[in-house]
Amino acid sequence: MLTMKALTESSGEDFILTRRFSKLWxxxxxxLLVSGCSSAAKxxxxxxxxxxxxxxxxxxxxxxxxxxxxxxxxQYGLSILIVTIIIRCLILPLTLKQYKSSKRMxxxxxxxxxxxxxxxxxxxxxxxxxxxxxQKHGVNPLAGCFPLVIQMPILIALYNAIMxxxxxxxxxxxxxxxxxxxHYYILPLIAAATTFVQQKMMASQTTAQMxxxxxxxxxxxxxxxxxxxxxxxxxxxxxxxxxxxxxxxIYGGPKKRGVETK
Numbered sequence: 001m002l003t004m005k006a007l008t009e010s011s012g013e014d015f016i017l018t019r020r021f022s023k024l025w026x027x028x029x030x031x032l033l034v035s036g037c038s039s040a041a042k043x044x045x046x047x048x049x050x051x052x053x054x055x056x057x058x059x060x061x062x063x064x065x066x067x068x069x070x071x072x073x074x075q076y077g078l079s080i081l082i083v084t085i086i087i088r089c090l091i092l093p094l095t096l097k098q099y100k101s102s103k104r105m106x107x108x109x110x111x112x113x114x115x116x117x118x119x120x121x122x123x124x125x126x127x128x129x130x131x132x133x134x135q136k137h138g139v140n141p142l143a144g145c146f147p148l149v150i151q152m153p154i155l156i157a158l159y160n161a162i163m164x165x166x167x168x169x170x171x172x173x174x175x176x177x178x179x180x181x182x183h184y185y186i187l188p189l190i191a192a193a194t195t196f197v198q199q200k201m202m203a204s205q206t207t208a209q210m211x212x213x214x215x216x217x218x219x220x221x222x223x224x225x226x227x228x229x230x231x232x233x234x235x236x237x238x239x240x241x242x243x244x245x246x247x248x249x250i251y252g253g254p255k256k257r258g259v260e261t262k
Contacts (some may be wrong), residue, residue, distance in 0.1 A: 044164060045164065045166065046058055046059050046062050046160075046161070046164050046165065053157070057153065057154075057157035057160075058157050058160045058161050058164065059161075061083065061087075061157055061158050061160075061161035062161040062164070062165045064083055064161075065079050065080065065083055065161060065162070065165055065167075065168065066079075066165070066167060068082050068083060069167070069171075074171060075171075075173060076167065076168045076171045076173060076178055076231070077171075077173025077174065077178065077234060078173075080162060080168075080231065080234060080235050080238065081238050083158065084158070084235060084238040084239055084242065085238070085242060087154060087155070087158055088239065088242045088243075088246070090154075091150075091151050091154060091155075092246070094150055094151055095151075095246065095250075096250070099250055099251075101139075101140070104137065104139050105139060108133065108134075108137060108139060111133055112130065112133070115129050115130055115133065155239075158235070159232070159235065162231050162232060162235055163229065163231065163232060168231050169229060169231070173230075173234070176230040176234075177230065178229060178230050178231040178234070179229050179230075179231070180229060180230060181225075181226060181227055181228060181229065181230060182225070182226075182230045182233070185226065187225055187230055187233040187234060187237070188221075188222045188223075188225035188226045188233060189222065190233075190237050191221050191222065191225045191233040191236045191237050191240070192218040192219070192221050192222035192225070193218070194236075194237055194240035194241055194244065195217055195218045195221045195236070195240055196214065196215075196217075196218040197240070197244055198240045198243050198244050198247070199214040199217060199218070200214060201243075201244055201247040201248065201251065221233075221236065
C-alpha cells in the first residue's frame, strides 16, 4: 500500500515536476495508445457483445455520434464536434478538481522548499514535517492524478468510437473524406498548431525542462495526422480548441498567468 511517507519522499521540486508533468502525460499516453492500436482498432467493428469495453463505453458513444449525424444531415464532422463538447463538459468538474489540487500544491511550494532546506540532512524528519504540512492544509499530493485516471478511459473510448464507426469513414466533411488521410495536409497543420497553442497556454505552469515538449508533441501530432483517417485529427482539433478556451478561463489570460508566476 502506498503510504504518506512514500508520497512525501519527493517533496519540493520533485512535486513541482510531478504536478506539471501530469498536465502533459494525457497527451503522451494518448499518442502511445493511438500509435499502437490505431491500425487494429479502425478495422475492428464495434460489437456490443464483445466485452465490457465495447458494450458500455465505445458502442454508446458510437450510437450517439450516429444519432447527432442523423439530425444534422449526415454531417459526421459536426456530430464529432457536438459529442466532443458534451464529453469535455461532462468531465469539466474533474478538470476543475485537478486544477484546484494543483493550485494548492503550488501554494505550498515555498514552505516545502523551506522544509527541504531545513532538514536536508535528516530525511526522516523532512518526511514527517512534510506530512504534517499536507495534513494541516488538507492536501493530497496524488489528488490531481485521480481526475486524470477517470478522464482517460472516456477520451480513449471516444477515440475508438470515432475510428471504428464505419458510417464515419463513408462520409465526407468540408474538403475531406473522414475515412481517409487529408492529403492537402490542412488538418495535420491545424492539429499541430492547436496542440502548440494548447501547450503554450500552460507555459507558465511548466518547468524549463518541460518546455521542449511544447515542440515535440505538435510534431508528433502532425506526423500522425498525416497518416490517420481525417476523423481523428478533426477530433484532436476540436478537443484542442476546447482545451484552449477552457485553459483561458481557468488560468486566465497572459496578465493573470504572469501575476501567478511572479
